[in-house]
Amino acid sequence: MKGSAPISAELAAFLESGLSITAGTRDRELNPDGARAWAARVDEDRTHLTVFIHAKAAPALLRNLESCPEVALAFDRPVDNRACQVKGRFESSRRARPDERAEVERQAGGFLSQLDEIGIPRALTAGWKVWPAVAIRLRVTELFEQTPGPGAGEPLR
Amino acid sequence: MIPLESLTPCFQGLLPAWLLTCSKDGIPNVAMLSHVDYVDSSHIALSFQFFNKSKRNVTENPRALVRLYDPDTLQMYALRLRFVRTETAGATFERMRLRIEAIASYSGLKGVFKLLGADIYEVLEVAPVEHEVGRPTAASTPRPAAGVPFTMKALQEFSARIHGAATLDALLDAVLETLEQNFGFRHSMILLASERPERLELIASRGYPPGGVGSEVGFGEGIIGMVAEARKPVRISGMLRQMLYAYAVAQRAQERGLRPDDCRIPLPGLPHPESQLGIPLIAHDDLVGVLCIESQQPYRFHEEDRAYLEVLGGFLAIAIQNTLLRERAEESEDAPTAPSRTEDGKRLPAPSGSGPNLEITWYEADECVLADGEYLVRGLPAKILRKVLREHRDEGREEFTNRLLRLDKSLQLPVVKDNLESRLILLRRRLEERCPAIRIASCGRGRFRLELEANVTLVERP
Incomplete structure (x- = not known):
């Protein structure tokens, strides 16, 4: 089993800045599956991360995670495609608390504003539901650069 | 499923x-x-x-x-x-x-x-x-039915306009006008193969600010150059996102010491197109040019647009070739009007006699012409302009025939398939946009008249 990979302060700020987040899981037959996450919070220990997924997307994701805890999270900033991938192991899940809602909506709003900037108007994204959310906590095992181009896929230091 | x-x-x-x-x-x-x-x-x-x-x-x-x-x-x-x-x-x-x-x-x-x-x-x-x-x-809400613009009526109209165009000039404008009026493509351009190898030049456009005539695109450059090189249609949607993706790659490549080439291609057309569709104009195995349509709307052009425009592009290519052949066949064989000699061999008289001064400079090495220090045109159109200005200055000639130009060895026109008519159109349009004091006015099939509204001095440099 892989150890923990600490997230730098700079990277933590990036991960929490309101990005496109796609979570990837798999089942026992190695069939991949995925869902959009709307926000991420890096724990103070910098080795754990919590992502917020819409409650309707959570059951399928959790079904996989409970039997196969490996998870991949792709973070991408739409305006410039700066991207990284966080690999981790599922630890726990819970309903997101009301006091977390503002932060989840802030990050989701940041992502939607960026889409607006690159030509996908708010009117088109208005139907995407952010809340209620489920918080999924994982231990971070590896971090990779994923900005497209040469160097994508290399470990992040 | x-x-x-x-x-x-x-x-x-x-x-x-x-x-x-x-x-x-x-x-x-x-x-x-x-x-x-x-x-x-x-x-x-x-x-x-x-x-x-x-x-x-x-x-x-x-x-x-x-x-x-x-x-x-x-x-x-x-x-x-x-x-x-x-x-x-x-x-x-x-x-x-x-x-x-x-x-x-x-x-x-x-x-x-x-x-x-x-x-x-x-x-x-x-x-x-x-x-x-x-x-x-x-x-x-149902998606707008695909193919709505390509009605039989619109296609008939397109065909009628092509058949009705007597000259290449009229044909190019009629096609672009029809693309807008009948099919709703508001930004369009036609580039024709230049006499220089693997280059295209913009000869007609619609929906853009003036000034684009003569813009050059090399084979392999941008969508138009790729269409020309591969002789296949190319359709791009959501360009902004794809450019951002490419830009991210460029940044990473530069950080890695890889050297993306520095000369970015200035795109003739919209400054920020979101959708582009380029169609090769091929007739009898010859690449005549490229038709490109653009939109600021992401995901504007669909597969169906590509398919229809590819067919229309085939007609257009043949129409361009036929028009050129017909124009040439019908060219007047009459000698141009007798030149009226001028007393001053250097200064070209302006018809009004009171126009402003205009200096036209020919650069032999680059085969290009500048008007009052501003780039005007290069290649064959530039050579033609020098020739007519020279003859006007030296012999007082005002009327010229295409036939005469063809016989002039200094222009180095290819024996077969020269593209003189399209070069003349390019020159005329370029003058209209950048140097309206000099006009190349058509005066019958295969004939044109040089009209000056300035006191033109022709300077020739190595």
Whole structure:
């Protein structure tokens, strides 16, 4: 089993800045599956991360995670495609608390504003539901650069 | 299963698609895709541009999932896939390569941002993700029926306009006008092959500010250059996103010490096009030129537009060739009007006699002409301008015939298939835009008159 990979302060700020987040899981037959996450919070220990997924997307994701805890999270900033991938192991899940809602909506709003900037108007994204959310906590095992181009896929230091 | 054909709009690349894979050890991976292409009713192709984990994963475990959005509703679809093979040649690969290289050339990234292969996947299942829909109301609204602009009436009109155009000049304008009025394509341009190898020049455009005539595009540069090089149509949607993707690659490449070429290609046309469609104009195996339409609207042009315009482009190419042949055949064989000698051999008289001064400078080495220090035109049109100004100065000649130009060896026109008519149109339009004091006015088939509204001095430099 892989150890923990600490997230730098700079990277933590990036991960929490309101990005496109796609979570990837798999089942026992190695069939991949995925869902959009709307926000991420890096724990103070910098080795754990919590992502917020819409409650309707959570059951399928959790079904996989409970039997196969490996998870991949792709973070991408739409305006410039700066991207990284966080690999981790599922630890726990819970309903997101009301006091977390503002932060989840802030990050989701940041992502939607960026889409607006690159030509996908708010009117088109208005139907995407952010809340209620489920918080999924994982231990971070590896971090990779994923900005497209040469160097994508290399470990992040 | 939802038929793959109904997802065609999702393959426009307006929003990034995501590829989810899993290693044989069970580690999932999520990667952004620059291109997803429809292959047939049970296969799609994904662009393979860099060796990465996804590639490694599908080689050892072919199961994959693509998440992509419908650009009209932002409905997310999940496509369950099985990796089949990588293609490095053939129609699918070529289609993807042209699009990617067109984007690359805009970003100075040719050679860095390229397609290594088209990864072909079998589609096992297509399912909408119920809770991921951006504009639920739009989902129930039927998509505007494809092909609405290409009615029989519109096609007949197009055909009639082509047949009705007596000259190349009239033909080019009529075609672009019809594209707007009958098909709704508001920004269009036609570039014709230049006399210099592997170059095209803009000769007619519609929906742009003036000043574009004479813009040059080399083969392989941007969408127009790619269309010319490959002689195949290229359609790009969601350009901003793809340019951002390419730009991210460029940044990374530069950080890595790789050298994307520095000369970015100034694109003739819209400053920020979101959709482009380029069609080769081919007649009897000759590349006559390229027709390009653009829009600021993402995902404006569909496969159907490409298919129809490809057919129309074929007609247009033949029409251009025929018009040129006809114009030449009907050219007047009369001698031009007798020159009226001027007393002053240097100064070209302006008809009004009181026009402003204008200095036209010919540079032999570059074969180009500047008007009062500003670049005007180069190549054959520049040589023609020098010739007529010279003859006007030295012999007082005002009227010229194409036949006379053809006989002039200094112009070095090819014996067969010269493109004199199109060069004259380019020169005339360029003058209208940049130097209206000099006019090349048609005065009958194969004849034109030089009209000056300035005191023109012709300066010839090595």
